Amino acid sequence: MTLRMFGSALALFALGGSALAQQPQPQPQSRLVPQPPAPRPATPLPAAPRMRMPANALLPATQALFDGYVRDGKMPGIVGAFGVGDFPTLFVTAGHIADGADAARADADSLWRVYSMTKPLTAMAAMLLIQDGKIRLDQPLSDFFPAFKTMRVLTSPDTSLASVPARHPILIRNLLTHTAGLGYSIITKGPLLHEYERLGILPGVIDAKSEAQARLVRPKTLAAFANRVATLPLIAEPGTKWSYSIGLDVMGAVIEKASGMPFDRFVNTRIFAPLKMTSSYWTVPASEAGRLATDYAFVGDTRVPIDAGRTSVWLSPPTFPYGGAGLVMSARDYDRFLHMLQDGGTLEGVQVARPETIALMMSNLLPAGVTFGGIGGGTGGTQGATPMGFGAGGSVFLADGPGGFPGKGTYGWGGAAGTIAFVDPAHRSRTTVMVNYMPPEKWPLRADLAHALAADTARFGR
Template identity: 70%
Template structure:
């Protein structure tokens, strides 16, 4: 039997025992990060080293083992100034593409209710997508041929619609995305001023503009990272009869008590918001300081692919629901079968997913990967047995990471904020440290 298979249940029990033994007296509450450090010394040492070596101002993770209290190892502060708050469970971080699994979950709820079907044509909800065209040379020309099949809801959820992305597109296609303002993301106030000059003002207008763009491949034939989950936001509006953000709030955030997840950060919470940085070589420069952040003003519309700010505690609650196949604290968000479907390989027949990096917030792996609704799915165990086969997750362009292993009942969220997301090997190093911490309890 693999070490990880033995270690994880023992770590789960040990973590619960540690919390019971270390329960603080009411008059002297113990910071949760200190408790986490005792249970996860290798992870804590890794995080402390990141801050000590100047790789990042601060970092916090949320690690869950079954239904034991979540552990929140943390180090440093949320900005490079001594007055900044320590990084902690309720610090606010730009999660960018970790918004995608939440949007996908909203779509899965509507699929469960029969208001959407996986293989419905997109044009059923947005008629402008009825007649699409496909580029013959996506990187160099705008020459097209007619699409031979319809884009489906499955295609939107799995990045197989043939849509592109301004962070992926090249040449004349990129210029078209920019000309039409198909730019569903926020960077900082200076960039936002330029984007707002051309960006649509509503999700409905956004989706209709996307429908005028040529595709990079025939629908259902190729995995290509895309604005599919942003278009899904409009589908959710049409299918639910509610605004996209209102539906997410009512059906996901409120029942899961995710009280620190925002499309717009309230001014009164700015002290919790991390500063986002960009690296030039090893030099770190603020690109979106918290005090003047673009996230303090409402977006043009809620971006289903990259629009949310959240906390480690909040995102852990979302993952905990998925770990439990749709339920948390006695509240059911979706049926067990729906959660299982969301975290299964939903790629169309003949399409494969080989991983993606390069500042996208995606993931790469030595293990074979598939793709579910809004996130990757491990088709075999990872290098350390963690993540294991069936693990679902995704990351964000500013370095955030999230995954849930519903088989071993483990979940992990890591919050940092800097571009590019692959500046440091946080994904691989954090998994290795987690495996070492688990192994301590197997001896």
């Protein structure tokens, strides 16, 4: 693939994309394994000496965009990781990991809260257990936690707790695709939100103050968390509606039970260690605090620190590992994860998963009749014009984007503090962007990045 193609793909990655559309329906059988898309004919990249040029020379418009964001006070620092094939990843960086003269420069190994970009990692762990035969895609959740056997469904979710018995069981597929009917404190409304808050169904960390309050009511273990979730009614009949949820957090409890080891240890052992992801943490060690970015919130146009890196709440162990939003990672590490997905389960000669496992993970796993129309950036979601489905833990393009980019099968997700990640296996390319500010839709980073990469692409077309 040429660098022109690479730039086009990356530009569209930055846009994300989704739309309500007629979509091909997935087969419900868990044994169905789709074939990965055939790679497109590739032409050689520039010679190796050119690839050793600094990223800001290869992608000057992207570098200028990042520099401008920092110069204009939109963020203290930003890192982008852009990869194609097995060539060296290009890292474009600007600014620092926090305000202040003593803050470290943002680079490939800086640490960032990835929030919902944790979900694809949790989904990967689940897929490994499906590969191992310890979980089935269409297995009832109640096989692992019997409390889910008799669920109830709200009749007026936004206004009442009135409910009726559920007609269908929650399946593992539903947890992975946000079709279980579970809620989420960031989007749930009305009486059910009050119950989630009262019972501590709050699997995530923002800052020390909110964390201290959450710990007073949050269940103390993943198993206790799952069993408490089972006491609450659902917002929809399982398997009938896509609704962003705590499904991947409950999935963490299933992974723990099915694997026979703590959820975080399973992820560390089966994913992080073989991929040499040495800067991915559920709890940031005190020795690494100097690499951790400060998280900011915007009050109007004023950027206010809400969790300073050197004193971060992420330096203390969480109540339990949060499968939906619990990781701090570097751009280098997230790129290694995407690189493995791009290459069908193998990185640098080490096989983490079989190619068919990766193909299944990044296929449209939505139950028959369910569509995915996209959600806003505040939840880590994507919006756009290309029809999308949903795989295990992330959105999936159901068709090629304009001009063939991104390719059909492009998979990814984002985070609530602005992070972005996509992989296009058909074109063997990937992108990661790391920032930490809320709300992420404060600035049009995805759209601006698309324009910058398009400008960089045009240079290679001349």
